[in-house]
Amino acid sequence: MTNQEANHALPPKTCTIDRLVTKPDDVNKVIEGKKTATRRNGRYADIGEIMVLKDKKFVVERVYSQALGELTDEHARQEGFNTVEEYKEAILSYHPGMPWLPQMRVWVHEFSPVNG
Numbered sequence: 001m002t003n004q005e006a007n008h009a010l011p012p013k014t015c016t017i018d019r020l021v022t023k024p025d026d027v028n029k030v031i032e033g034k035k036t037a038t039r040r041n042g043r044y045a046d047i048g049e050i051m052v053l054k055d056k057k058f059v060v061e062r063v064y065s066q067a068l069g070e071l072t073d074e075h076a077r078q079e080g081f082n083t084v085e086e087y088k089e090a091i092l093s094y095h096p097g098m099p100w101l102p103q104m105r106v107w108v109h110e111f112s113p114v115n116g
Helices: 003-008 026-029 073-078 085-093
Strands: 037-040 049-054 056-067 107-112
Touching: 049 085, 073 085
Parallel strands: none
Antiparallel strands: 037 107, 049 056, 056 107
C-alpha cells in the first residue's frame, strides 16, 4: 500500500503537522532521538508528511488509533518516558481535569529523522 492509499484509509486530519510536537522539552527529545512518537486526540499528520523542528526534518512513518489501556512501557519509551505511569502523569499534568480512560482512543504518530 502506498502512503497515499494508507492516508485515504484514515479519517481527515483534525490539525496540522506543525502542532504535532510543540513543547520545548518534547522538541529536544525528538532531536536527541529519545522521542519517536506522539499521541494526540486527533490526527495531525499524514504518512509521509515531513515535520520540521529546529531546522531538522522528521518523516511520519505510521499513523494509527490506539486505546490508552493498550499502552505499554515500550510505547511510553517512544514518547520519551520510562514507564506508562510516567507518561500518564506527564499527560495529566499538561491537561488538568482530563480523565485517563483505558477505552479512550488517541492517534499515534510515529516518525524518524530524514537523513540527507
